[in-house]
Amino acid sequence: MSDEEDIVLSELADDELVQQMHDDLYDGLKEEIEEGTNILLERGWQPYNILTQALVEGMRIVGEDFRDGILFVPEVLLSANAMKAGMFILRPLLAETGAPTLGTMVIGTVKGDIHDIGKNLVGMMMEGAGFEVFNIGINNPVENFLEAIEQHKPDIIGMSALLTTTMPYMKVVIDTLIEKGMRDDFVVLVGGAPLNEEFGKAIGADSYCRDAAVAVETAKDFMKRKHNQMSASA
Amino acid sequence: MELAPSETHDFKRGQGSVLLIACGALAREIIQLIELNNWQHLDVACLPAKLHNTPEQIPEAVREKIRTNRDKYNRIYVLYADCGTGGLLDKVLEEEGDVERIPGPHCYSFFAGNDVFEARAEDDMRAFFLTDYLCRHFDKLVWEGFGLDRHPDMPSFVFGNYEKVVFLAQTKDEALERQAAEIAHRLGLAYEYRFTGMGDLASYMATAK
Numbered sequence A: 001m002s003d004e005e006d007i008v009l010s011e012l013a014d015d016e017l018v019q020q021m022h023d024d025l026y027d028g029l030k031e032e033i034e035e036g037t038n039i040l041l042e043r044g045w046q047p048y049n050i051l052t053q054a055l056v057e058g059m060r061i062v063g064e065d066f067r068d069g070i071l072f073v074p075e076v077l078l079s080a081n082a083m084k085a086g087m088f089i090l091r092p093l094l095a096e097t098g099a100p101t102l103g104t105m106v107i108g109t110v111k112g113d114i115h116d117i118g119k120n121l122v123g124m125m126m127e128g129a130g131f132e133v134f135n136i137g138i139n140n141p142v143e144n145f146l147e148a149i150e151q152h153k154p155d156i157i158g159m160s161a162l163l164t165t166t167m168p169y170m171k172v173v174i175d176t177l178i179e180k181g182m183r184d185d186f187v188v189l190v191g192g193a194p195l196n197e198e199f200g201k202a203i204g205a206d207s208y209c210r211d212a213a214v215a216v217e218t219a220k221d222f223m224k225r226k227h228n229q230m231s232a233s234a
Numbered sequence B: 001m002e003l004a005p006s007e008t009h010d011f012k013r014g015q016g017s018v019l020l021i022a023c024g025a026l027a028r029e030i031i032q033l034i035e036l037n038n039w040q041h042l043d044v045a046c047l048p049a050k051l052h053n054t055p056e057q058i059p060e061a062v063r064e065k066i067r068t069n070r071d072k073y074n075r076i077y078v079l080y081a082d083c084g085t086g087g088l089l090d091k092v093l094e095e096e097g098d099v100e101r102i103p104g105p106h107c108y109s110f111f112a113g114n115d116v117f118e119a120r121a122e123d124d125m126r127a128f129f130l131t132d133y134l135c136r137h138f139d140k141l142v143w144e145g146f147g148l149d150r151h152p153d154m155p156s157f158v159f160g161n162y163e164k165v166v167f168l169a170q171t172k173d174e175a176l177e178r179q180a181a182e183i184a185h186r187l188g189l190a191y192e193y194r195f196t197g198m199g200d201l202a203s204y205m206a207t208a209k
């Protein structure tokens, strides 16, 4: 997508710049994403609008092309790195300017596993969709999940695993929630390349999500249902 | 005998009675073992090693190999671990019937010995493993394969959670050892060498009859 002639980002009109940022994200150009983000901030854009219109929308296109076999792992990793850089600028501002909160999520990679790129991407896309996300990192034993639940009172718990050997640990976390009588207080979403729908069902998760876009849709759906239930019983 | 990451290859020395369907990353070791032990009954069909990075494609690729070869052999074995297929490879083998695979989650585990690997799992959690093959093809499969050459941030973006490179060596080879140490250095990680030999691969192949 990248054009060889030099494009001066600051000379572009807002809509052209946003379009260009989609291309730059696609091409994994970190510095350009940082620059574009800063330019939009200088022009008075709300951080949340930059996140959704420039970064999340750009990453949505990347995700689609990855799903359809047009992009491959290295391109996605480069894009994720660029997205992370934009997010790094926006995150502190998001907290100050009050982004909408559809709900709260705690997300982490389970014990024994330190793959985290997909999980972090899901976290960022959920933030972009209006969720408050607490990312508890990698190699999390059940105690870490319990502690984060206690502290953040999430609506959604997200678990990631990329290794066949660590997938089963998700069940340990879910079984602990059941034991403590807390399972029904949360929606549990699971993901990671070796997982599938059948596995999600077998361990008692609410949903397996193939990618970040599906995760966002699923989470929104659950929140809608939760609100409907609450207003029906009110 | 060394296969590049995208190569497929059929090694049919004696037109044997047993077929091994294998990951291309194992070709060299498998053929060494066949020659060393004079296992004339074994033929090998390799799938491209680069399927590693898209494990969702492995089960169907193996299924196709089984179907095209089923009539020509008395028995078929699969020299793929689960390899991140999340049980789908096992499901395909079950559906096709009468084909088994080498036990284990991935080749790092069966080269080390599945029991040994599991026992050390906690200590090795922040380890990135090299085998002879991955050492030889690190640049293609990992350095270029994950875009580490395309942005100075990428090595730390991808390997930021890692502490050490552990070279699980199948053969004694000083040139490879130097290469492995260089890889660790390039990634800014500590380096550890462990000689494994062929691990569970040798004992499993001995049972393939």
Ligand code: B12
Residues within 6 Å of the ligand: A063, A073, A076, A077, A107, A112, A113, A114, A115, A116, A117, A118, A119, A121, A122, A157, A158, A159, A160, A161, A162, A163, A164, A165, A189, A190, A191, A192, A193, A194, A208, A209, A210, A211, A212, A213, A215, B051, B052, B053, B054, B055, B082, B083, B084, B085, B105, B106, B108, B124, B125, B126, B127, B128, B129, B130, B146, B157, B158, B159, B160, B161
């Ligand atoms: C990149 C990668 C790595 C990087 C990890 C970088 C990092 N910081 O995470 C590096 C190179 C360091 C690495 C290391 C290893 N890896 Co690796 N790795 C991969 C690879 C190629 C891609 C993973 C990835 O990041 N994809 C891109 C992201 C965007 O996609 P994703 O992770 O799938 O996430 C998406 C969805 O799954 C979903 N999702 C993910 N998490 C969640 C969570 C929730 C809640 C939801 C809703 C959705 C969701 O949404 C995400 C975004 O769309 C996979 C193979 C593959 N294609 O999956 C192997 C793979 C997972 N690795 C594997 C292996 C074996 C290893 C090593 C043991 C290899 C070694 N030589 O040592 C080590 C692990 C050591 C350890 N101590 O853990 C195997 C696992 C095999 C098995 N049986 O389990 C795989 C399958 C490759 C293979 N076939 O051999 N790996």
